[in-house]
Amino acid sequence: MIEGSKTGKTNPIVTYGMVGGGEGAFIGDVHRHAIAFDGKARLVAGSFSRSMSKTLSTGEELHIDKDRLYETYAEMAAAEAARDDGIDFVAVVTPNASHYAISKAFLEKGINVVCDKPLTTDSGQAEELAELAKKNNLLFAVTYTYSGYPTVKHARAMIAAGEIGDIRFVNAEYPQEWLAEKLEDSGQKQASWRSDPAQSGISNCVGDIGSHIENTVSYMTGLKIKRLSARLDTFVENRILDDNATIMLDYEGGAKGVYWSSQIAVGHDNGLAVRVYGSKGSIRWRQEDPNYLEVAFLDKPAMKISRGRDTLKYRAESLVRVPAGHPEGYFEAFANIYKTYIDALVKKASGAELTEDDLDFPTPEAGATGVKFIEKCVESSKKDAAWLEF
Ligand SMILES: NC(=O)c1ccc[n+]([C@@H]2O[C@H](COP(=O)([O-])OP(=O)(O)OC[C@H]3O[C@@H](n4cnc5c(N)ncnc54)[C@H](O)[C@@H]3O)[C@@H](O)[C@H]2O)c1
Structure with a gap:
């Protein structure tokens, strides 16, 4: 109560x-x-x-x-x-x-x-x-x-207002290094359950971080997936589930995209990056530098929008907590x-x-779309990366 x-x-x-x-x-x-x-x-x-x-x-x-x-x-x-x-x-x-x-x-x-x-x-x-x-x-x-980052909300508002024109292409990735070796064998808690289908589900890499790409792109752009083709790889020997995935997508309305999620990408920590290319401009966001958005318009110099310094659209401004240059991040987004x-x-x-x-x-509706995304990626991969309607 x-x-x-x-x-x-x-x-x-x-x-x-x-x-x-x-x-x-x-x-x-x-x-x-x-x-x-x-x-x-x-x-x-x-x-x-x-x-x-x-x-x-x-x-x-x-x-x-x-x-x-x-x-x-x-x-x-x-x-x-x-x-x-x-x-x-x-x-x-x-x-x-x-x-x-x-x-x-x-x-x-x-x-x-x-x-x-x-x-x-x-x-x-x-x-x-x-x-x-x-x-x-x-x-x-x-x-x-x-979806909790002010800069992501600002990008969403810019895209919804048509500021970068019609979206043509999305390129998003989430590379990590942490499962480049068979960490699950050491008993490390988080690696152990993620690599076990009974606790993780039918996918490890797409389920764990590919799902973040799907949701972030969908929240930022409003695009709906029409069909996809996915190849899931397991590079580490004797691992049961996937540790790398490449996914091609067609969205409703004609835009296209490529997602890459990986847990064997040596040198990467939590490299989620989303790049959206429209007919009039583009927006790029990286979760390891989340206080800034890189924005470019045709025939104009590229610019960097700064959380805390520049006025943000939609609810983004009301969620800014400290002035520019004092980094906000993961905790604040949550x-x-x-x-x-x-x-x-x-x-x-x-x-x-x-x-x-x-x-x-x-x-939970967005959550259900996320689970369907994981299922479609696994099914497509089993069919040799066949294109599947979403
Ligand atoms: N949103 C994000 O950015 C993000 C990041 C990491 C993890 N996650 C998600 O959070 C969840 C947990 O991941 P984690 O890395 O914290 O795992 P973890 O292994 O570190 O923690 C899981 C906890 O759940 C407890 N637990 C398991 N079954 C239970 C039960 N039936 N009743 C009570 N407690 C139980 C375990 O004892 C452990 O304390 C996963 O679904 C994961 O995908 C989300």
Whole structure:
């Protein structure tokens, strides 16, 4: 229950719980920091691990009351739904294959959900979650991080306004080095589950980072995929899933694109880059230098738009936190998604109508498209990179 939302308080207290994100986990901690950025929600419950002793130790570290630490997510969903002061939303930050069951358990109990990507390992299940959220009148966000950057939002607004003309070509890539060797054999937690189909799903590289390319391009450009042809490679010997992928795309309306995602690209950290070429100009964005957008117009010198110095369009300006030259990055992008989502929860609880801007966070429908993208890439690759309608 969002305290104060119906009593006219301007800053009501929102509470949340977390499933996953125990000791040694990666993204759960990022979510907690991102939520804390704006002080709009408080962590009060958790099932941080499949091991109760780890849940207890993580809970103690995070100052959570023992009676709100749960052995399983199902127990947590039931108990929190039954409390008068139950959580307002849950953050699901477990490996991919458990997202569906966990999200469903909370939605069925009437609890709002934020789930990390990819939304599920099956597009039918992702669509089911989207429908369930709608049916139960709940807000659901999927944390596709890169849609949270002000510069990405500015690019989206420029493209929507037709400033670079009709989009002709998109070239996007997400190269990483970290799986260039068989790291999963060392027992490294994040590599182990990502390379295991039972936890990761049918793809590793496309599922883990190709999905970020798909969402970032789609958010930035509004383009819809018409058909695609994909080749997934497994370069590291005896690895079960893909570690590199090349994808060609045709979009509705005639634009074309090429995506490359790779975890064997020696020398690259998190090199997500999106380049959009239109009939009148182009826009380039790199997540390792995310405070700037490179923009060029025909017959004019190329320029660099700076977050914090130049006026940004759409909601981007309102999400800028520090002046130009003080870099903002990954945490802030996550925080922007949460800020928008939590503001929407509070506004909805007050009975006010939510606008399109209020709902500017990645939806479960976008999550379902992302899962379908992974499925189509795997299917195409199995058919020797056959072109498949999307
Ligand atoms: N948005 C992004 O930029 C981004 C970045 C990294 C990871 N992710 C996504 O976040 C998810 C987690 O990835 P990670 O790298 O943090 O993994 P991780 O292995 O570091 O953490 C997973 C955590 O979930 C816990 N867990 C597993 N099953 C559980 C269950 N049934 N109940 C309670 N806890 C459970 C594990 O004990 C662990 O603490 C994945 O879906 C991944 O794709 C997203």
